[in-house]
Amino acid sequence: MEISFTINNLSQTIELEDGQTPLLWVIRDILDLKGTKFGCGMAACGACTIHIDGEAVRACSFPVEMAGGKHITTIEGLGTPEHPHPVQQAWIDAIVPQCGYCQPGFIMATAALLNKIPNPTDEDIDRNIINICRCATYYRMRKAIHKASQLQSQTVNPLKS
Amino acid sequence: MxxxxxxxxxxxxxxxLSTIGVLAVGTYVFRNALRRKALKFVDTTDALYVxxxxxxxxxxxxxxxxxxxxxxxxxxxxxxxxxxxxxxxxxxxxxxxxxxxxxxxxxxxxxxxxxxxxxxxxxxxxxxxxxxxxxxxxxxxxxxxxxxxxxxxxxxxxxxxxxxxxxxxxxxxxxxxxxxxxxxxxxxxxxxxxxxxxxxxxxxxxxxxxxxxFGKPIFGMDAEMPNMLYGAVVRPDRIGATFIDADTSDAEQMPGVVQIVKESDFVGVIAHSYMEAENAKNAIKVNWKVERHWQSKDIEDLIKVGNGRSQIIQKEGNSDKVLQEDDVLTMAFTSPIGAHAQLEPNGVVASVEADRATIIISTQVVGITRKEVAECLGFREEQVTIIPTYLGGGFGRRLHTPHAMQAALMSKAIGKPIKYFFNRKEEFQNDMFRPPTHHILKAKLNDDGLIEAIEHQVSSGDVAHNSPILPHFVLPLIGADIGAIRGAYIRYSRIPNQKVVSWHVDLPFATSWWRSLGLLANTFAIESFMDELTIRSGKNPVHFRLEQIHDDEAGQRLKAVIKAAVKTSGYQDEVRNGRAMGFAASVDSGTPCAQVVEVSIDDNHIKVHKVTCALDPGVVVNPDQVRAQCEGAIIMGLSASLYERMYVKDGALYPTVYGPYEMALMRHAPKDIDVVLLQGMDDAGPVGEPPLGPIGAAIGNALRRLTGRRYRNLPLSLV
CATH class of the missing domain: 3.30.365.10 (Aldehyde oxidase/xanthine dehydrogenase, molybdopterin binding domain)
Known part of the structure; x- marks a missing residue:
C-alpha cells in the first residue's frame, strides 16, 4: 500500500506491504530519522513520542496506515542548534540530559503540552508528562519545563506581529 | 595528522593491576582473618585504572x-x-x-x-x-x-x-x-x-x-551498516529453560523472512525489516526443557540468612558473646529482585566476513565483548573490531553482552550485516537482575544508650560472582561476593563489638551488577536498624550516630557529610504539619554520603517532598555533573525503594513491561533536591553510585515517625 504524509515539512510517500507497521519503524528505518527512539513498543515509556497534527503521539503503537494526510513532526523537525525550540533551549540551559535516550520523547511531549497549556502548573506537568527516564532527570526536567514556558511566552509570534 | x-x-x-589482579597474586587458600584483610583492601584501596x-x-x-x-x-x-x-x-x-x-x-x-x-x-x-x-x-x-x-x-x-x-x-x-x-x-x-x-x-x-x-543518532540502536538485515532470536520466558529444538516451518513462510538460523543453543530468524523478523520469531515454536516451575515463595525461601556459603567480612571484639545476653534487639529486612529497565534495549549490529568481524554495540565491557565474539567465531581478538556507541543507560546491564555473539553467528550464517535487539518483554525476562536480599540485624545498647554490640548478616544472590569481569576463583578465594557486600559494613567504628557476615546463595536465574550493587539494600537494612536503636536509646538520631564514629580520616569525612546534610536541611527529629524528616548515611567505595528527606503521606501515598544530600567524593572535576549524578541516583534509589519489584510466578519473571513494573515518574520525583559537595581528600573519588545508598532508609525512617511503624521490606508499602 501507499501512504502519503508530511513529516518535518517535507511531503513523503511510503510504499509498504503491512499498513499495521508501527509508524516508529517507518520513521526510523525507512525515513532514517533516528531521533525518535524505541523503548518498549507498547506506548508505555514515551521514548518514541512525536507530534501528529500537533498532538503528542507514541509512534511505536500508531499504525502507519493511520498517518495518511497527517502532519508529523519529530525531534529533527522541532528545532536546530541555530534555532532551537524554546523547550530545547530550556533543556540546554538546565543541562537536563544524562544518557539522553529518552530525551527526544520528553522534549516532544513537553512541546505538545505547552501548545495546549502555555503556563503549566506542577500538577499539569505531573498529569501530562508521564514518559520514563531511567537516569531520573525529572528534577531538572521540571525546572526546564517551567523555563520553556517562560521562553515560549517571550517568543514573538510572527503571525501576530 | x-x-x-x-x-x-x-x-x-x-x-x-586491578584490585582483583592484586588479590589474584595472593595465596589461594586464605584463612578467615586473611580473607577479611583482603576484603578490607577491596573496600579501601584507591581506584586503579586497568x-x-x-x-x-x-x-x-x-x-x-x-x-x-x-x-x-x-x-x-x-x-x-x-x-x-x-x-x-x-x-x-x-x-x-x-x-x-x-x-x-x-x-x-x-x-x-x-x-x-x-x-x-x-x-x-x-x-x-x-x-x-x-x-x-x-x-x-x-x-x-x-x-x-x-x-x-x-x-x-x-x-x-x-x-x-x-x-x-x-x-x-x-x-x-x-x-x-x-x-x-x-x-x-x-x-x-x-x-x-x-x-x-x-x-x-x-x-x-x-x-x-536535537536527537542526533548516537546510540547503538541507531547504528546501521550497508546491506544490513534484521535478526531476531527466540528467548526463553521461563526460568532455567534450556533449548532443545524448534519447529520453524510456520516462520519460514512469513513475509520478509530470508533465513532461519539454528545454532546449538538458540534459534533465530533473519528478515528484511524489524517487524518482519519480530513477527517470524513469534511464529517459531521452541521446545524448551524446564525442570521446575519456580514461584516467588521459593526464591524468598532460598534467600535467607543461614542458607548457602558464609563468610565473616568484618569483626571487632566479641559480638557473639554480648549478643547472647538479655535485651538484644533483632530485626529482619528484605529487598526484592530489581530490573535495570534501561530505556535503550540491548542491541547490536554485527558484520562477519571470512576473516574479520565488526560489531557496533552499547557495551560497558568493550574488551570482553571482543573476546567473546572472537571466541564464538574462532577468530583471534585482533580480527574483531568493537565500535562502542553512547549507551541509552548502563546501570550495569551492559556488563553482559552475549547478544553480540548471537548477532555475529547470524551474520556469519547469512554473509551480511545483522541488526538485532531485544524487545521489552525480553529485556524484563532476560535481565541480569539485582538479586533479592535478606538481612538479620542484632544489637544491644549499653547503659549510656550507645551500641555495645552489633551484628549484620546479609544473604544475597550473585552480584560480582559469575560475571565475565571477574575470574571465577575470586569468590572461593575471598569467600564473599564483593558486589553483594557493598554497603554491608558497619561504619560506626566506635562500637566495640561488631560482626558482619555475608551469605551467598545460588539462584535459578541470573543476577548481577545493578547501579550501586548491594549498597541500597544493605544501607536500607543497617540505617533503618540504626534508627530503631536511636529511638530505643532516646537520643537524637544524628548525635547517636556521630557519637559512635571514630575521628580517623574516614570517620571525619563521614561525620562531615552528616553534619553538612543536617545543617543544610535544618533537620529536626519531629513531625511538623504532617511532614516528617528522615535521616540516613552510608559509605560506598570510600565516598561518604548523608541524606535528609522530607516525607508526608498524601491519600495513602508516600510523598517525598525534598531531599538534601551531602556527598564527599574528594576532588570534583565537574560540579554540575556530580550534582546531576546525585539527583539521578536519589530518584533512581527512591524508585527502587518505593515502587520497583520483580516477582516469580509459575516459572517466569514478571512484570514484562513498564507500568506494571512500577517506576518513579515525574509526579513521584521530589520537587526539591539540595546537593552539598564536600572535598575531604585531595584525590578524585567515586560519585555515580554512592548517593544511591541512604535514600531508602531515610524515607523509611521518616515514615517511622509518621506512622509509628518500622518498614522492613523494600519496596516500602503503607499497607
Whole structure:
C-alpha cells in the first residue's frame, strides 16, 4: 500500500506491504530519522513520542496506515542548534540530559503540552508528562519545563506581529 | 595528522593491576582473618585504572585543524564521563574546551579498558593517569616546537593549543605536522596545582548536550551498516529453560523472512525489516526443557540468612558473646529482585566476513565483548573490531553482552550485516537482575544508650560472582561476593563489638551488577536498624550516630557529610504539619554520603517532598555533573525503594513491561533536591553510585515517625 504524509515539512510517500507497521519503524528505518527512539513498543515509556497534527503521539503503537494526510513532526523537525525550540533551549540551559535516550520523547511531549497549556502548573506537568527516564532527570526536567514556558511566552509570534 | 610513532618508555605506568589482579597474586587458600584483610583492601584501596597509561598516542589524536581528539576507553552512559575526561585532558594539554573532542575508542585504536566502565571508577581511576598523559603530550609538542623554532623549551609560552617564542607562533597541529617519531620526556612533568586549572572544578555544560537535545543518532540502536538485515532470536520466558529444538516451518513462510538460523543453543530468524523478523520469531515454536516451575515463595525461601556459603567480612571484639545476653534487639529486612529497565534495549549490529568481524554495540565491557565474539567465531581478538556507541543507560546491564555473539553467528550464517535487539518483554525476562536480599540485624545498647554490640548478616544472590569481569576463583578465594557486600559494613567504628557476615546463595536465574550493587539494600537494612536503636536509646538520631564514629580520616569525612546534610536541611527529629524528616548515611567505595528527606503521606501515598544530600567524593572535576549524578541516583534509589519489584510466578519473571513494573515518574520525583559537595581528600573519588545508598532508609525512617511503624521490606508499602 501507499501512504502519503508530511513529516518535518517535507511531503513523503511510503510504499509498504503491512499498513499495521508501527509508524516508529517507518520513521526510523525507512525515513532514517533516528531521533525518535524505541523503548518498549507498547506506548508505555514515551521514548518514541512525536507530534501528529500537533498532538503528542507514541509512534511505536500508531499504525502507519493511520498517518495518511497527517502532519508529523519529530525531534529533527522541532528545532536546530541555530534555532532551537524554546523547550530545547530550556533543556540546554538546565543541562537536563544524562544518557539522553529518552530525551527526544520528553522534549516532544513537553512541546505538545505547552501548545495546549502555555503556563503549566506542577500538577499539569505531573498529569501530562508521564514518559520514563531511567537516569531520573525529572528534577531538572521540571525546572526546564517551567523555563520553556517562560521562553515560549517571550517568543514573538510572527503571525501576530 | 594521524597518530605518531613513539619510542616507548614506560615511566608512566601506574595501576596496571586491578584490585582483583592484586588479590589474584595472593595465596589461594586464605584463612578467615586473611580473607577479611583482603576484603578490607577491596573496600579501601584507591581506584586503579586497568588499561594502557604509558602511551599518549593511544589516547590523543591531533588533527590538522588543531583539535585534539581524546579516544576514550570509558563509555558515555549518561554519567558525563566524556565531559569530565575532556576537562582533565584540556587543562593539562593547555587547550580550550572547544579544541577537544571525545570519541569512544574502538578496539582498533588499541585503547581498551581492561575491566569495564562501571563501579563509579572512571574519573577516580583516570584522575592521575589521564592528566599525566595529557601533560606528557603537551611536553612532547613543546619539545618538538622548540626544535622547530630554534629556541629553548623554557622560552616557549603555551596557550589554547598555540606556542609562542620570540614573536613567532605555531599551533600544535603545525608543530606536529609530518612528525612520525616522538620522544617521551625523560621525567614525568609535574602536574598543575588544583587552583591553576581552568576547567577542572568548573560546571562546564556536558559536551554531548546538543547531540542529545536535537536527537542526533548516537546510540547503538541507531547504528546501521550497508546491506544490513534484521535478526531476531527466540528467548526463553521461563526460568532455567534450556533449548532443545524448534519447529520453524510456520516462520519460514512469513513475509520478509530470508533465513532461519539454528545454532546449538538458540534459534533465530533473519528478515528484511524489524517487524518482519519480530513477527517470524513469534511464529517459531521452541521446545524448551524446564525442570521446575519456580514461584516467588521459593526464591524468598532460598534467600535467607543461614542458607548457602558464609563468610565473616568484618569483626571487632566479641559480638557473639554480648549478643547472647538479655535485651538484644533483632530485626529482619528484605529487598526484592530489581530490573535495570534501561530505556535503550540491548542491541547490536554485527558484520562477519571470512576473516574479520565488526560489531557496533552499547557495551560497558568493550574488551570482553571482543573476546567473546572472537571466541564464538574462532577468530583471534585482533580480527574483531568493537565500535562502542553512547549507551541509552548502563546501570550495569551492559556488563553482559552475549547478544553480540548471537548477532555475529547470524551474520556469519547469512554473509551480511545483522541488526538485532531485544524487545521489552525480553529485556524484563532476560535481565541480569539485582538479586533479592535478606538481612538479620542484632544489637544491644549499653547503659549510656550507645551500641555495645552489633551484628549484620546479609544473604544475597550473585552480584560480582559469575560475571565475565571477574575470574571465577575470586569468590572461593575471598569467600564473599564483593558486589553483594557493598554497603554491608558497619561504619560506626566506635562500637566495640561488631560482626558482619555475608551469605551467598545460588539462584535459578541470573543476577548481577545493578547501579550501586548491594549498597541500597544493605544501607536500607543497617540505617533503618540504626534508627530503631536511636529511638530505643532516646537520643537524637544524628548525635547517636556521630557519637559512635571514630575521628580517623574516614570517620571525619563521614561525620562531615552528616553534619553538612543536617545543617543544610535544618533537620529536626519531629513531625511538623504532617511532614516528617528522615535521616540516613552510608559509605560506598570510600565516598561518604548523608541524606535528609522530607516525607508526608498524601491519600495513602508516600510523598517525598525534598531531599538534601551531602556527598564527599574528594576532588570534583565537574560540579554540575556530580550534582546531576546525585539527583539521578536519589530518584533512581527512591524508585527502587518505593515502587520497583520483580516477582516469580509459575516459572517466569514478571512484570514484562513498564507500568506494571512500577517506576518513579515525574509526579513521584521530589520537587526539591539540595546537593552539598564536600572535598575531604585531595584525590578524585567515586560519585555515580554512592548517593544511591541512604535514600531508602531515610524515607523509611521518616515514615517511622509518621506512622509509628518500622518498614522492613523494600519496596516500602503503607499497607
Amino acid at each position: 594521524g597518530k605518531g610513532k613513539i619510542s616507548r618508555r614506560t615511566f608512566l605506568i601506574r595501576g596496571g 588499561g594502557n597509561t604509558n602511551d599518549p598516542m593511544l589516547w590523543f589524536e591531533i588533527t590538522k585543524n588543531n583539535t585534539i581528539i581524546l579516544h576514550s576507553p570509558k563509555v558515555e552512559m549518561g554519567q558525563g564521563i566524556f565531559t569530565g575526561l575532556a576537562q582533565m585532558a584540556a587543562d593539562e594539554l593547555e587547550i580550550s574546551m572547544d579544541q577537544i573532542k571525545v570519541v569512544h575508542a574502538s578496539t582498533d585504536s588499541g585503547n581498551i579498558d581492561g575491566l569495564s566502565t562501571g563501579g563509579s571508577l572512571s574519573i577516580a581511576g583516570l584522575w592521575h593517569p589521564l592528566r599525566e598523559l595529557a601533560a606528557v603530550t603537551r611536553e612532547i609538542i613543546k619539545a618538538e616546537a622548540a626544535a622547530k623554532l630554534g629556541v629553548e623549551m623554557r622560552y616557549l609560552t603555551v596557550s589554547n593549543g598555540t606556542l609562542t617564542a620570540n614573536g613567532k607562533t605555531m599551533s600544535y597541529a603545525e608543530v606536529m605536522e609530518g612528525v612520525t617519531e616522538w620522544t617521551l620526556p625523560e621525567v614525568s612533568p609535574t602536574l598543575k596545582q588544583l587552583k591553576d586549572y581552568r576547567f577542572i572544578g568548573k560546571p562546564i555544560p556536558r559536551i554531548d548536550l546538543y547531540d542529545k537535545v
